[in-house]
Every structure is written in structure tokens, then in C-alpha cells.
Amino acid sequence: MGKEVNNIITQYDSDKKRLMDMLLDIQEEFNYIPNDAIDSLSEKLNLSKVHILETISFYHFLTLKNTGKYTIYLNDSVSAYMSGREEVEKAFEKETGIKFNTVSEDGLIGLFNTSCIGMSDQEPAALINNKVFTNLTTEKVKEIVQNIKDGKDTDDLMKAELGEGKNSDKLIKSMTKNNININKAILSDDYIPSSALMKIIKQERDEVINEIENAELRGRGGAGFPTDLKWKFTANTPEGKRYIFCNADEGEPGTFKDRVILTEKPELVFEGMAVCGYAINSDQGILYLRYEYKYLKKYLENVINKMKKRNLLGKTILGKEGFNFDIRIQLGGGAYVCGEETALLESAEGNRGEPRYKPPFPAIKGYLERPTVINNVETLSSVVKILNKGNYWFKKLGTEESRGTKLLSISGDCEKPGIYEIEWGITINKMLEMVGAKDVQAVQVGGPSGNCISPNQFDKQIRYSELGTGGSIVVIGKNRDLLKDVVMNYTNFFIEESCGSCVPCRNLTVIYRNTLQKIIDGKGVQTDLDNMLEWENVMKMNRCGLGQTAFNPIVTTLRNFPNLYESKLVEDSDIKQTFDISKAIQEYCNTTGRKPIIEE
Amino acid sequence: MKDKFKITIDGVELTANQGETILKVASDNGIYIPVLCAYEGLKPQASCRVCSVKVNGRTMTACTTTASPGMKIENDTPEINELRKIIVETMFVAGNHFCPTCEKSGDCELQALAYRLKMDVPRFPYSFSNKEIDASNPKLMIDHNRCIKCKRCARGIKTEDGKDLFAFKNRGDRILISIDKELAKNISDKKAQEAMDICPVGAILRKERGFINPIGTRKYDNNPIGNNIEKLKEI
Numbered sequence: 001m002g003k004e005v006n007n008i009i010t011q012y013d014s015d016k017k018r019l020m021d022m023l024l025d026i027q028e029e030f031n032y033i034p035n036d037a038i039d040s041l042s043e044k045l046n047l048s049k050v051h052i053l054e055t056i057s058f059y060h061f062l063t064l065k066n067t068g069k070y071t072i073y074l075n076d077s078v079s080a081y082m083s084g085r086e087e088v089e090k091a092f093e094k095e096t097g098i099k100f101n102t103v104s105e106d107g108l109i110g111l112f113n114t115s116c117i118g119m120s121d122q123e124p125a126a127l128i129n130n131k132v133f134t135n136l137t138t139e140k141v142k143e144i145v146q147n148i149k150d151g152k153d154t155d156d157l158m159k160a161e162l163g164e165g166k167n168s169d170k171l172i173k174s175m176t177k178n179n180i181n182i183n184k185a186i187l188s189d190d191y192i193p194s195s196a197l198m199k200i201i202k203q204e205r206d207e208v209i210n211e212i213e214n215a216e217l218r219g220r221g222g223a224g225f226p227t228d229l230k231w232k233f234t235a236n237t238p239e240g241k242r243y244i245f246c247n248a249d250e251g252e253p254g255t256f257k258d259r260v261i262l263t264e265k266p267e268l269v270f271e272g273m274a275v276c277g278y279a280i281n282s283d284q285g286i287l288y289l290r291y292e293y294k295y296l297k298k299y300l301e302n303v304i305n306k307m308k309k310r311n312l313l314g315k316t317i318l319g320k321e322g323f324n325f326d327i328r329i330q331l332g333g334g335a336y337v338c339g340e341e342t343a344l345l346e347s348a349e350g351n352r353g354e355p356r357y358k359p360p361f362p363a364i365k366g367y368l369e370r371p372t373v374i375n376n377v378e379t380l381s382s383v384v385k386i387l388n389k390g391n392y393w394f395k396k397l398g399t400e401e402s403r404g405t406k407l408l409s410i411s412g413d414c415e416k417p418g419i420y421e422i423e424w425g426i427t428i429n430k431m432l433e434m435v436g437a438k439d440v441q442a443v444q445v446g447g448p449s450g451n452c453i454s455p456n457q458f459d460k461q462i463r464y465s466e467l468g469t470g471g472s473i474v475v476i477g478k479n480r481d482l483l484k485d486v487v488m489n490y491t492n493f494f495i496e497e498s499c500g501s502c503v504p505c506r507n508l509t510v511i512y513r514n515t516l517q518k519i520i521d522g523k524g525v526q527t528d529l530d531n532m533l534e535w536e537n538v539m540k541m542n543r544c545g546l547g548q549t550a551f552n553p554i555v556t557t558l559r560n561f562p563n564l565y566e567s568k569l570v571e572d573s574d575i576k577q578t579f580d581i582s583k584a585i586q587e588y589c590n591t592t593g594r595k596p597i598i599e600e
Numbered sequence: 601m602k603d604k605f606k607i608t609i610d611g612v613e614l615t616a617n618q619g620e621t622i623l624k625v626a627s628d629n630g631i632y633i634p635v636l637c638a639y640e641g642l643k644p645q646a647s648c649r650v651c652s653v654k655v656n657g658r659t660m661t662a663c664t665t666t667a668s669p670g671m672k673i674e675n676d677t678p679e680i681n682e683l684r685k686i687i688v689e690t691m692f693v694a695g696n697h698f699c700p701t702c703e704k705s706g707d708c709e710l711q712a713l714a715y716r717l718k719m720d721v722p723r724f725p726y727s728f729s730n731k732e733i734d735a736s737n738p739k740l741m742i743d744h745n746r747c748i749k750c751k752r753c754a755r756g757i758k759t760e761d762g763k764d765l766f767a768f769k770n771r772g773d774r775i776l777i778s779i780d781k782e783l784a785k786n787i788s789d790k791k792a793q794e795a796m797d798i799c800p801v802g803a804i805l806r807k808e809r810g811f812i813n814p815i816g817t818r819k820y821d822n823n824p825i826g827n828n829i830e831k832l833k834e835i
Contacts, residue, residue: 047763050780054767335771352768357646357664500749500768500775501647507690510773511724531723538686541649541659 004029005037009044016045017368019055019350023062024291024331032066058352058499059333060114061291068103068110070148073127076113077253078444078474078489079120079411084137088124091138095145109148115336115493116253117292120411120474121179121418129154130294132176166263171299178260179418182434185397185405186261186268186381187421193267194312196387200278201320208279209235212383215391216403221247221339221376222446222470223545227383230373233363235280237371242282244273245367245374249290249344251336252447253493254472257407258377260419262289262296265381266303267312270327272380274313275387276373277325285327286367288344291334300329336497340544341374342366343499354499355544378407378471398424402463406471410435412444413477428458428467432475439478442561447472448490449549452482454560482557482564483520490553491516498546504538505547511535512554524569532558605669609653610676622662622673623651632826633675634684634713636800637750638663645751650684650713681717688714689722694773696731696745697801703810704802706818710748711801712825737784739792740804747777747803756798757791759783765795777803 008025012018019041026037033056042049056062061073074080074089093099096109103110119125122134131154133144140158147157160175162168167176180187200208213228234242246269250258261269273285289297304327308314317323330348332338338347342356345367366372375383382404386394397404402424408431411417415436422431428443444452445462446469453460453467460467476486491513500506515532518524532554539551558565585596603618609631616625621644626633636648644663651662654674662675674680691697691710699705731744754766754777765787769778787795789806796806815821 046761048759048765048767048780048783050767050778050783051764053769053778054764057769058771352771357644357661359666495772498772500770500772501645503648503650503687503690503748506749506773506775507694508686510694510727511690514725535686538683541652541683541687543646543649 001030001034001036002040005040006044009040014044016047017349019045019047019052020330020333020347023052023056023059024333027062030066031068031071032063054352055350059291059335061334066103066107066110067112069108070154071110071112071127071129073112073114073117074100075115075117075119075123075125076489077116077120077123077493078486079116079254080123080125081485081489082412082476082480083123085124087138088136088141091141092145095142109145114292114334115497116251116255118250118256118259118290119176120254120256120409120472122177123411127292128157131155131157132174132295133158134160134175134177166299169299171302172263172296174295176259176263176295177418178264179416180260180264180421181416181418182420182422184421184423185385185394186378186407187264187419191265191268191384191388193271193307194310194318196271196275196384197278197312197318199387200275201318201323205235205279205281208275208387211387211391212279215386215394217379217382217386217394218402218464219376220378220382220406220470222252222449222468224464224468227375227379230363230375231276231280233361234282234371234373237364241284241368241370242280243367243370243372244276244280244282244285245341245344245348245372246273246285246287246377246380247339247341247344247374248293248377249288249332249339250377250470251290251339251497252449252470252472253490254409254411254444254447254474255470256409256411257419257471259293259296261377261381261407262293262300266300267307268381268384269377270304270307270313272375272383273327274317274325275383276375276380278317278323280371280373282373283324283326285325286348287327287329288332288338288348289329290332290338294331297329297331304329335499336493337499337544337546340546343544344374345372352499354501355546357543376470399461399463401465406462406469408462408469408473409471410473410475412473412475413437413440413480414475422462424463425461427461428453431462431473432458435475437475437477440475441478441480442476442482442486442557444472444474444476444486445469447474448493448553449545450552450556452476452486452553452556452560457560482561483516483568487553487557488513488516488520491550494546494550494553498550499544502542502544502547505542505550508535508538509550512551516554519565519568522568522570524565526566526569529558529562529565529569605667607667607669607671607673609673616667620667622653622655622660622665622667622671625667626662626675627829628832630830630832631675632829633662634716634826635663636709636713636748637752639752639756639798642752642755645755648687648748648750650687652680652683654680685717685719686723688717689719689724691748692719692722693724693726694729695747696726696728702746702802703805704746704799706815706821707813708802708820709800709825712820715820716825734779735807736781737779737807739787739789739807740779740784740795741807742777742779743803743805744776745803746801748801749775749777750800751777752798752800753777753795753804757795759787765791 100111124136125134144157163177167174217227218224335353337343338353340355343353347353362372408420445467614629635651637645646661646664734742769776
């Protein structure tokens with residue numbers, strides 16, 4: 001064992017900042033991280049074991065116990081349950097004879113739950129030894145488990161056609177489907193790799209940034225920060241090493257659009273990174289790929305190599321002196337919070353993915369304390385399209401404050417789930433018509449951290465200032481129990497995925513969950529509802545976007561569906577909902593003529 | 601004089617030096633902003649959030665925000681103190697804090713802050729969560745019932761060669777502080793005392809030295825938390 005571990009450590013030059021890569025490789029090799037490996041890491045990297053354990057224990061896919069020769073991670077998101085996960089879950093337990101969160105005695109099979117794996121339009125879905133299995137049914141589970149018992153290769157566990165497009169590429173070979181229903185700009189087929197690079201090498205760096213500024217491009221990850229400003233802040237720092245990160249850690253339950261872009265148009269993303277490299281004078285790009293998309297890693301690395309051969313990446317790109325840009329892929333370890341850009345940097349530096357406090361912003365002090373731009377996959381893709389077609393073309397799309405197009409990942413109760421590239425400004429009504437959704441109770445816009453809206457709000461538009469979204473849309477039909485099936489699931493998701501650093505996020509989210517349970521159980525009182533709205537101000541004191549929105553599943557439904565909550569409250573109960581002391585002693589005061597001294 | 605400028609905290613005008621945090625400016629001027637995870641000499645962590653203040657209407661942590669000219673800061677207001685109180689109350693219910701039997705009672709910053717914020721009893725139901733006491737180390741005892749995950753130990757206590765003695769384990773509400781069993785075996789008594797002292801609550805205790813200071817003579821027994829800072833103002 002020692003030899004393999006030492007090789008892994010050496011492969012990363014014994015650089016402690018590459019601890020994540022080492023741990024992921026060790027996990028891959030042994031299906032867990034053995035004690036001896038921790039000893040070796042501790043010795044070679046001069047880190048205490050407790051430090052290494054801090055990193056390991058943070059990530060869902062890094063484990064201290066063997067997860068089985070066949071490790072099954074079944075997605076437990078809302079979309080999965082809507083598509084019949086409960087039956088599949090039972091089937092897995094029945095066929096394997098073990099419960100979830102355990103490994104079979106012979107070490108053959110491990111059964112685990114996992115947060116959204118980016119397959120919401122083809123649920124129920126699971127990762128088995130990092131391979132994606134979609135549209136699972138009880139029959140398919142039977143087949144899979146039998147094949148496992150027969151010792152078959154992971155590739156041969158389930159008979160299924162390969163997905164369309166690049167999903168059938170020999171380096172991917174996945175049954176994953178793209179389900180692209182509408183492609184407008186980003187996913188359109190008129191893209192020729194190198195087109196944007198050819199253009200910009202004749203321009204000054206400032207001109208490139210100006211073009212992005214004129215297009216009024218805003219970040220597509222959800223926050224909507226102007227892309228040109230991020231670039232400018234970084235470009236204006238004193239000379240020296242700068243980094244560009246592409247954030248491919250889409251973990252918001254219900255979103256899967258970055259997966260489709262990376263599958264079908266990876267050149268677009270890498271070219272976007274190179275464009276940014278030119279604009280801000282950086283020679284190193286890093287694609288932070290969520291662990292769930294590990295099945296794309298070899299394919300993406302091959303694309304990078306091909307682009308290098310064509311001199312679209314590498315040294316003296318397209319003959320332009322001084323334009324050097326290389327890209328490597330950094331894999332995550334399974335943590336939603338790492339989609340937050342500073343948590344992502346911590347993770348890439350080998351630490352637990354805890355968001356940093358800001359300022360300093362990454363543009364000034366980012367990866368390895370150097371100025372860093374972090375852009376979403378879709379943002380970087382948009383950059384290339386803007387340079388190709390001009391900012392006027394881009395600005396004609398969308399609305400005045402939300403320019404261009406947006407890729408929506410739509411799942412849930414609708415006929416045609418999948419990817420819809422729409423122009424910003426589309427109403428929810430129009431969107432529902434598009435996806436074939438009837439009898440809709442609610443729409444979750446922007447995932448759990450977003451807003452759950454009711455039918456009387458369906459005339460609202462999807463755009464930054466009205467209904468912003470990073471791309472996740474879940475349609476919830478009238479047959480669903482909104483509180484139990486959706487709100488509770490999302491709240492548990494936030495509890496599971498919180499880094500645990502800020503006190504309100506760590507503690508209060510649990511109190512929110514317990515209060516919601518109390519209401520679902522029919523034991524809630526009006527004060528509970530009032531409290532949950534009041535605590536919102538405490539949650540907003542959290543450091544990062546996860547903490548500041550972890551109450552949204554509850555609070556947005558409480559606002560938009562008050563009846564759902566109120567109808568479950570205790571009626572005619574002896575429980576005093578609020579105790580009003582003035583009222584209680586009023587009769588006494590009237591009789592005696594005394595006045596109470598009551599402290600406010 | 602170029603690097604000095606004025607800011608106001610609750611309407612009081614103060615002079616700040618370039619590069620100082622709001623917390624530093626306040627403390628130097630006799631204004632108390634409550635803290636739990638911040639500790640003199642340590643890089644701020646901004647995780648307890650009780651030092652939150654409003655800067656020009658926006659909520660920011662005083663321990664990490666650098667003062668800049670003309671800042672209007674709200675600190676000791678009913679609104680902010682109520683938010684702080686809620687945060688402190690969540691800590692009381694998430695752990696198991698039985699002050700009367702705790703060795704740190706009177707020296708405990710969480711307890712003192714609860715008094716200062718006039719907490720009677722937490723408004724939330726207690727979790728009564730099952731937490732362990734780790735007494736495996738020869739010098740120190742870790743009582744997870746009382747840990748508030750401020751990470752002061754992890755940030756402040758290192759081995760002679762700079763390695764971490766303490767770190768987090770897990771994430772979310774399952775987070776625990778953990779001690780490096782091997783490294784901690786050989787720590788000096790002085791280091792063990794430092795670890796106990798840096799802990800704001802009674803989660804890290806030295807063994808075989810219980811109740812050295814009798815109740816009544818402890819740090820906050822007769823001197824509420826924040827008083828030392830506020831006394832500066834009177835001088």
C-alpha cells in the first residue's frame with residue numbers, strides 16, 4: 001500500500017496544496033482512505049493528521065471506511081423522489097440485503113445516499129463506482145445487483161443505450177441524456193473552436209474586456225455579478241501570477257445545464273477561459289469539476305490536449321507572442337458549498353470547503369493568495385459567443401437588465417424535462433407551457449436557495465431583478481405534499497451541506513427544520529410561523545450565500561403558501577400562543593387601581 | 601495625520617487608524633462589541649457572527665471589516681442586540697451547557713455574554729443532543745457538550761514546529777473539534793494551559809487541576825464581560 005500512496009504523493013510534487021487530488025486518488029485506489037495513507041501524507045507533507053482528517057471528513061466522497069467494491073450512491077433530491085426514488089430505494093435494499101449507509105459483510109456492495117447528482121431530468125439516478133445510472137426502476141435495480149453479484153464490470157451492470165451526442169464518446173460512454181429541447185445561442189451548432197481567439201489576438205487586452213462590458217454580461221451561476229468587473233478588478237492588480245477558475249461545481253439541486261455544456265461544447269468553455277487569460281494576463285486556468293461529473297474528466301482532459309495540439313491552448317497561442325495559457329482540472333469531493341467561489345478556492349487548496357470572509361475578494365486575493373477570476377461554465381461560454389457575434393447581437397437577446405440567454409435545467413412534474421435555452425424575460429406561464437406542465441401547484445425557481453412561487457405569481461419573468469436563477473427550475477404538481485415532499489427535503493439538504501462554520505447556519509437551520517416538522521405533525525402554533533419569519537434576519541447574518549438562503553425553502557413557501565402552514569396549526573388548543581401580561585392582569589389593575597411596571 | 605480619519609459608532613465620533621478593523625477601533629475607544637470567535641493575536645474567523653454591526657445600513661462583522669473614513673456604524677442598538685441574543689441562544693440549545701457544574705462557570709465567555717445580553721432562558725427547545733467527552737489525552741479533556749466551534753484552539757494552539765493540534769471534523773451540525781491524539785500526547789503543561797485558556801467555554805479543560813480558582817474570584821464573577829473595555833472610556 002505504501003508504494004501506491006507514495007507514488008500519488010510524488011505525482012503532485014508533495015505539494016500540500018494538492019491534498020485534495022492526493023486524497024481523491026487514494027480514495028479511488030482503495031475505496032477509502034486508509035490510516036497508513038494518512039500517516040504517509042502527514043509525514044511527507046509535514047501536516048498533522050488532524051489537519052488531514054479535517055479535509056477528509058468534510059467531503060462526502062472521501063471516506064475513512066471501505067465503501068465497497070461496488071459503491072452505490074443513490075440521489076435523494078426532490079426530483080428523484082418525484083420520479084419514484086422510494087421504490088428504487090426499497091429495491092436496492094431488498095436486492096442487496098443491506099440498508100442504506102452500510103456496506104455488505106463481504107465488502108462487495110456499499111449503499112449510500114447523495115445530494116443531487118445533476119441528473120434531475122432522468123431520475124431516479126445513481127452513481128455506481130462513479131458511473132451514472134439513470135431512469136432506474138425496480139427491474140433495473142434487480143438487474144444491476146444481480147450483475148454485481150456475478151462480478152461484472154461496472155460498464156456492464158445495466159443494459160441501456162448510450163446517451164445522444166457526445167455521451168457516447170469513447171471516453172464518456174454514458175447513458176446520460178442531454179435532453180436539449182431548445183438551443184439558442186450557447187448550445188447552437190454555429191460555433192467553430194478558435195474563432196474567438198483568432199479575433200482577440202489582434203486586439204488589446206482592454207478591448208476584450210470592453211466588449212464584455214458593452215455586452216453587459218452578468219454571471220450565470222446565480223449571483224449575477226457583472227463579468228467585466230470581475231475581470232477588471234483582477235487585471236488591475238500589480239503584475240504577477242493570476243489564476244482563472246471555471247466553476248463547474250453546479251450543486252444546486254435541480255440544475256444540470258453545466259453538465260450538458262461540458263459534454264457538448266467543452267471547447268467553448270476552455271476557449272472562454274483562454275480569452276479571460278488573455279484579457280487579464282493570466283497563464284493558468286483551472287476547471288473545478290464537481291465530483292459527481294468525474295465521468296467526464298478523461299474526456300475533458302482529452303479535449304484540452306487536442307486544443308493544445310491545435311495551439312488553442314499552451315504556449316504562444318495561435319502564434320501570439322506572450323499569450324500562454326494552460327488548463328488543468330481540479331476535482332471536487334462532494335460538497336455543495338464549494339460552488340461558493342471562495343469555498344471552491346479553499347477546496348482547491350486542499351482544505352475543507354469553508355467560504356472565506358470578504359473582503360478581500362478573490363479578484364485581489366484568491367487562489368494561493370493570488371488575484372483570481374472565478375466564472376461559471378455558462379458565463380465563459382457566453383463570453384466566446386459575445387466575441388464571435390458582437391455585443392449588439394447579445395444585447396438584442398433578453399431584457400434590458402438581463403442580457404442574453406439563460407440555460408434552464410427544468411425537471412419535476414412536466415412532460416418534457418431537460419435543457420431549455422431561453423431569452424431572459426420569459427414568464428413562468430410561458431415556460432410551463434413550453435415544458436408541458438399541467439396542474440401545477442408551485443414552481444421552485446433557482447433551486448432550494450431560490451424562490452418557491454405560487455400560481456398567482458406565474459406571470460412574473462425569469463430575469464435577475466424579478467426571478468433570478470442559476471438555472472434550476474423544478475415544477476411541482478398539485479398531487480405533491482409541498483411541505484413534506486419539497487420543503488423538508490430542501491431544508492435537510494441545507495443542513496447536510498452547510499460547512500458548519502457560521503453559528504446561525506449551523507444551529508438555526510436545524511431549529512427551522514424541527515419547527516417545520518412540528519407544523520407538519522399538526523402541533524404548530526401561530527407563534528412558530530411568526531418566529532420563522534423573524535429569524536430570517538439572523539440567517540442573513542451568515543457569511544455566504546448558502547447560509548443566507550438556507551431558510552428560503554421554508555420562508556418563501558410560508559410567504560407564498562400561507563394556507564398550507566396555517567391549516568396545519570393547532571386549533572382550540574390549551575397552548576397559549578403568546579402570553580400577554582398586560583391583558584392577563586388588566587382586571588386586577590382595574591380593581592385595585594394599581595399600575596404595573598412592565599419592562600419592555 | 602494622513603492615515604487617521606473619523607468614523608462614528610452609535611453616533612459617537614471616533615478616530616480610526618488606517619488598516620484597523622472596526623473591532624479594534626471600537627475596543628481602543630472604550631466601546632464594547634461582543635465577540636466569541638475573535639481572539640487577540642489570531643487571524644479573525646468571523647464565524648460566530650455576534651460581532652455583527654451595521655455599517656451604513658449593511659450588516660458586517662466588526663472583526664473582519666476594515667474601518668474606512670466616514671463609516672456610520674450601529675452597534676449597541678436593540679435590534680442588533682436582539683439578533684446577537686438569538687445567536688447566543690442557539691448555541692445554548694445546540695450544545696449541553698449546564699453552567700452550575702461547569703468548571704469554566706464565571707470564566708466562560710458564552711455565559712458572560714448571555715448575561716450581558718440579558719438572556720433568561722433560550723427561546724428555542726433544547727436539543728439535548730448526545731455528545732461525547734474525550735478524556736483519552738493525558739493532559740487535556742475535550743467536552744463536546746460545551747464546544748461552540750469557534751475554532752480558537754485550532755487557530756491559536758500549534759506544535760513547536762507549527763503543526764495543527766486541533767482541527768474540525770465533519771461539517772454542518774455534525775461538526776466537532778478534534779485533537780491530534782499523537783501530537784497532543786507530548787505537549788507541555790504550558791501548552792495545555794494555553795489550550796484551556798484560549799477556549800471561551802469549558803470544552804477544553806486541563807486534567808488534574810479542577811476548580812483551581814474558586815467561584816466568586818473568577819473573571820466575570822464581579823465584572824461583566826465588556827466592562828474592561830468600557831472602563832477605558834471613563835479614564
